[in-house]
Amino acid sequence: MDKYLHSVTLVADKCHGCTHCLNYCPTEAIRIKDGKATINSDRCIDCGQCIRVCRNKAKKSIYDPFEALKKYKFKVALPAPTLYGQFDNLDDVDYVVQGLYDIGFDYVYEVSRAAEIVTEYTRRFLKQSNLPRPVISSACPVILRLISLRFPSLSSHVMPLMSPMEVAAINAKELVIQEHPDLTADDIGIAFISPCPAKVSYVKNHPENRQPIIDCVLSMKEIYFMMISKMKRGEQPQNTSSSGVVGLSWATSGGESTAIFNDKYLAADGIENVIKVLDQIENNALPTLEFVELNSCPGGCVGGVMTVANPFIARARLQGLRRYLPVTRTSKAKELTKDGVPENLIIHTPLGQRSIGSFSNDTNLSIAVMAQIEEVSKLLPQIDCGACGAPTCHAFAEDVVCKNVSMDECPLHKLPKFSRED
Amino acid sequence: MGEILKLHFDVDGDDFTSAGEASAEVKKKLRLLGYSPETVRRVSIAMYEGEINMVIHAGGGVADVEISEDCIKIVLEDHGPGIENIELAMSEGYSTAADAVRSLGFGAGMGIPNMKRYTDSFNLESTVGVGTKVTLVINT
Ligand SMILES: Nc1ncnc2c1ncn2[C@@H]1O[C@H](COP(=O)(O)OP(=O)(O)O)[C@@H](O)[C@H]1O
Ligand code: SF4
Ligand SMILES: [Mg+2]
Numbered sequence: 001m002d003k004y005l006h007s008v009t010l011v012a013d014k015c016h017g018c019t020h021c022l023n024y025c026p027t028e029a030i031r032i033k034d035g036k037a038t039i040n041s042d043r044c045i046d047c048g049q050c051i052r053v054c055r056n057k058a059k060k061s062i063y064d065p066f067e068a069l070k071k072y073k074f075k076v077a078l079p080a081p082t083l084y085g086q087f088d089n090l091d092d093v094d095y096v097v098q099g100l101y102d103i104g105f106d107y108v109y110e111v112s113r114a115a116e117i118v119t120e121y122t123r124r125f126l127k128q129s130n131l132p133r134p135v136i137s138s139a140c141p142v143i144l145r146l147i148s149l150r151f152p153s154l155s156s157h158v159m160p161l162m163s164p165m166e167v168a169a170i171n172a173k174e175l176v177i178q179e180h181p182d183l184t185a186d187d188i189g190i191a192f193i194s195p196c197p198a199k200v201s202y203v204k205n206h207p208e209n210r211q212p213i214i215d216c217v218l219s220m221k222e223i224y225f226m227m228i229s230k231m232k233r234g235e236q237p238q239n240t241s242s243s244g245v246v247g248l249s250w251a252t253s254g255g256e257s258t259a260i261f262n263d264k265y266l267a268a269d270g271i272e273n274v275i276k277v278l279d280q281i282e283n284n285a286l287p288t289l290e291f292v293e294l295n296s297c298p299g300g301c302v303g304g305v306m307t308v309a310n311p312f313i314a315r316a317r318l319q320g321l322r323r324y325l326p327v328t329r330t331s332k333a334k335e336l337t338k339d340g341v342p343e344n345l346i347i348h349t350p351l352g353q354r355s356i357g358s359f360s361n362d363t364n365l366s367i368a369v370m371a372q373i374e375e376v377s378k379l380l381p382q383i384d385c386g387a388c389g390a391p392t393c394h395a396f397a398e399d400v401v402c403k404n405v406s407m408d409e410c411p412l413h414k415l416p417k418f419s420r421e422d
Numbered sequence: 423m424g425e426i427l428k429l430h431f432d433v434d435g436d437d438f439t440s441a442g443e444a445s446a447e448v449k450k451k452l453r454l455l456g457y458s459p460e461t462v463r464r465v466s467i468a469m470y471e472g473e474i475n476m477v478i479h480a481g482g483g484v485a486d487v488e489i490s491e492d493c494i495k496i497v498l499e500d501h502g503p504g505i506e507n508i509e510l511a512m513s514e515g516y517s518t519a520a521d522a523v524r525s526l527g528f529g530a531g532m533g534i535p536n537m538k539r540y541t542d543s544f545n546l547e548s549t550v551g552v553g554t555k556v557t558l559v560i561n562t
Contacts (some may be wrong), residue, residue, distance in 0.1 A: 283445075
């Protein structure tokens, strides 16, 4: 299996080796070794939780710089709807769209517009398909990776439809080529303006082995700072937004599901909550649900770690911006087919099914290893102090058995107070 | 020789909010061990139902799990009130759960039927005033 490219990384110089991030990583991917954090690539789901909690700013997102677009003759921006919630004192989305043109983009296709189209296709999917219920949204890439690593049995619940980002890219390219027949496909650079590193990883790893349809993934933070210096109040925008309430709602948790007009839904946000919900679905404890929207970030994409604004403030701003918008602006859009779901937007390859850290392909051997881990774990203080560099005593026991880490990395287990060797 | 992983859990009857944690832990381990999603699912549903029953009907108990390559055996034992009419308790929809629990979505009377459905062997022994012991076996 090819190595998964991550976009959450460590800045070793800044890492003090404190144990803060250990406890927040939902997949226990972090260990402190020789005074620095290390992230296990097989386990990392790029949720950005460690970036959020690191006091020393030693974890950062990797993304493409704006300059990466220079080589393209024609630059297309795909702004995630979260972008609109970043600006203070904004009363109209049109200013943001104009701002993107002003910083050098030649064309803007709003991801919120694609989101409205995805919403309509989701409604159709729920009506027609016999996917196992509840159907799980495919929009947040952290959730997709989490499901493939930790909840493989739920892979078949994931809606096999591209996310708004991808639909936006496909539609934008088609429209640009129609409007500018002189351009070749290689002239066009398509850039997603992302709220999170997870979208960067998703694109870089070319999910489902599809051709990459997005050329660059930019940081919302970086674009925001470029834009505020260019956005002038008072001047009327020349370019206007082409999405409505439904599209903008996707930036916040619950927006995607309320828009599908089916009240048997659940929307959860925050990675820990999401894990609990997936557990319940796997236990068959939520049998009446039709649709589940899961966002890794608190509050939804407004909580992404490449945003600027506080998620609650962004949510309030978006509510204000939505107020005078039409419900959708895509009901008669030419990008929307009359019925059914277009083939090219359906994902046929199932989510990769590889669970986290399965010890060996030989079950008998794995059982022996795990039994040994349980034995070692019994010798440890069970106070999860992190001094050994692992998030919990149990995780340390795993490292001792599987990675040959010395028991002495735990400074406490020999102290009489904690000694369990009796 | 087939290896066996033995796990023991105290299922706290006073803390309703943590009910289900033992089965979640077992599920996590089975996944790590590489059992098929279908097996993991059957074990976690069956054990979950038994665990919840100990909490809502019996004030808690203990769960002992033995995991081996070709089967998973779960023994749930409590010292609760016991079941008077086992045949009735096994029928679909029968429940004596309190309304408070019902409002949380428990008490649909499908727990025991589901335990039976998702296991290869199901055994329930119960004596009124003494307690209940449920033995579940799932072949992989
Ligand atoms: N461990 C137990 N101790 C005492 N009574 C039990 C126990 N497990 C089940 N019962 C009885 O059997 C009935 C049916 O159980 P079950 O099918 O799980 O339905 P539910 O839990 O939804 O009531 C319960 O309502 C209860 O009266
Ligand atoms: S919730 Fe949104 S911002 Fe956060 S990781 Fe998922 S897609 Fe990215
Ligand atoms: Mg029950």
